[in-house]
Amino acid sequence: MFIILNYTIHIGDIILKNIRIVVCGLGFAGLSFIKNIVGYINDIELVVIDKNPFHYLQPEVYKYIANEKLISDIILDLQFILSKISTRIKFINGKVENINLEENIVYTKNQEVKYDYLVLALGSKTFFPPSIKNLKNFSAGVKSIERAMYFKQSFEKLILKKMKEEQSCLNKSFNIVIGGGGLSGIEIASEMAVFQRRIFEDIGCCVRRTEIFVVEALPNILYGLDEFIIENSLNRLKELGITILTNKKIVSVSKDKVHFENNKYIETDFIIWTGGIIANNPIKDKVETNRKFQIKVDRYFRVNGIENVFAIGDCAEIVDFETGTVLPATADTSIQAGRAVAKHISSTLESRKLEPIRITSKGLIVSLGNNYAVGKIKNIRFKGYIAHLIKEFIFSKYKKSL
Numbered sequence: 001m002f003i004i005l006n007y008t009i010h011i012g013d014i015i016l017k018n019i020r021i022v023v024c025g026l027g028f029a030g031l032s033f034i035k036n037i038v039g040y041i042n043d044i045e046l047v048v049i050d051k052n053p054f055h056y057l058q059p060e061v062y063k064y065i066a067n068e069k070l071i072s073d074i075i076l077d078l079q080f081i082l083s084k085i086s087t088r089i090k091f092i093n094g095k096v097e098n099i100n101l102e103e104n105i106v107y108t109k110n111q112e113v114k115y116d117y118l119v120l121a122l123g124s125k126t127f128f129p130p131s132i133k134n135l136k137n138f139s140a141g142v143k144s145i146e147r148a149m150y151f152k153q154s155f156e157k158l159i160l161k162k163m164k165e166e167q168s169c170l171n172k173s174f175n176i177v178i179g180g181g182g183l184s185g186i187e188i189a190s191e192m193a194v195f196q197r198r199i200f201e202d203i204g205c206c207v208r209r210t211e212i213f214v215v216e217a218l219p220n221i222l223y224g225l226d227e228f229i230i231e232n233s234l235n236r237l238k239e240l241g242i243t244i245l246t247n248k249k250i251v252s253v254s255k256d257k258v259h260f261e262n263n264k265y266i267e268t269d270f271i272i273w274t275g276g277i278i279a280n281n282p283i284k285d286k287v288e289t290n291r292k293f294q295i296k297v298d299r300y301f302r303v304n305g306i307e308n309v310f311a312i313g314d315c316a317e318i319v320d321f322e323t324g325t326v327l328p329a330t331a332d333t334s335i336q337a338g339r340a341v342a343k344h345i346s347s348t349l350e351s352r353k354l355e356p357i358r359i360t361s362k363g364l365i366v367s368l369g370n371n372y373a374v375g376k377i378k379n380i381r382f383k384g385y386i387a388h389l390i391k392e393f394i395f396s397k398y399k400k401s402l
Helices: 028-040 058-065 078-085 145-165 183-202 227-239 331-349 385-401
Strands: 008-011 014-017 020-024 045-050 054-056 075-077 090-093 096-100 105-108 111-114 117-120 124-126 174-179 210-215 242-245 250-253 257-260 265-267 270-273 277-279 309-311 363-367 373-377 380-384
Touching (some): 028 331, 054 078, 058 183, 078 090, 183 227, 183 242, 183 363, 227 363, 363 385, 373 385
Parallel strands (some): 020 045, 045 090
Antiparallel strands (some): 096 105, 124 277, 257 265
């Protein structure tokens, strides 16, 4: 175990001793911060820590699962990305185990890293509620690339197993249950509807019936989103033959059944859980959080009012401070937050007055399978192939910016 030593740097006529910024997590928020802080202050020492050696484009994972994207389309080498931003960035491939907020030290498994400013951008993971019996044992999540790969392989192995058992013909119905009718659940349901039909058609496997169920505990899917998006998503899901079950609370899961209240159940061959996230938060017992363990921050993204600790992205509760609305954890809001914190830290270092930067949701595009999408950006609404092209353009532009 060792501690990386600090050194003295110069910014203009100001001498700054022992200034090091440590960034934990290099998703959309973390990378946005890195790119922008380098633009403000070239000579600061930057240390970045991430458990993965790659940048994961999680919003595109559903197309990977549906064989519309390659693995190279959704992960990008972090060392290569960082080298293009600045050759002075030190990258540590490790998991953040703990943080001493009093002593300004980040702990990984093998290292202790001192910081002067800390930016937490550790993201989130799939939340499996313990109140739903056996949920984690019998369902798949796709929040991480490892779980997405496991899901894809497990699904294809199941198809092969079924074919062998049914002697090349699935005489029984093939059911997929997706728990959660939020953005992730709807996107994966749409892609799976297209994907599973393509599999059965391409390999010549006959089935009596295939069904995909989306189960949502709330009265409607995509709760809180624009009515245009909800209505058109519902219409698209119906076109794809997907069954939507709202006001349905899952109480337990077994190998081949999803159980509801009042002893009702659905038989299933495969269960996907997308019913929520929980923040990756190694300091959840030391700071104020919401029920998802997301860190509560002030309008400058500072944690607990600590002047040198910031939180952004999925691990933070991002609020539009003008309306008090909690914003969804999206790539868009994460990128904005990263940009804002870079400006706040640079202003602090150069003794300039901090000005709060409002974060707003610019819009949202929902992929609904087979080059179809629906979305709203500012006050412009669109659907169909044009919406798909807009989303593809946005992600293509983002990747080229790295």
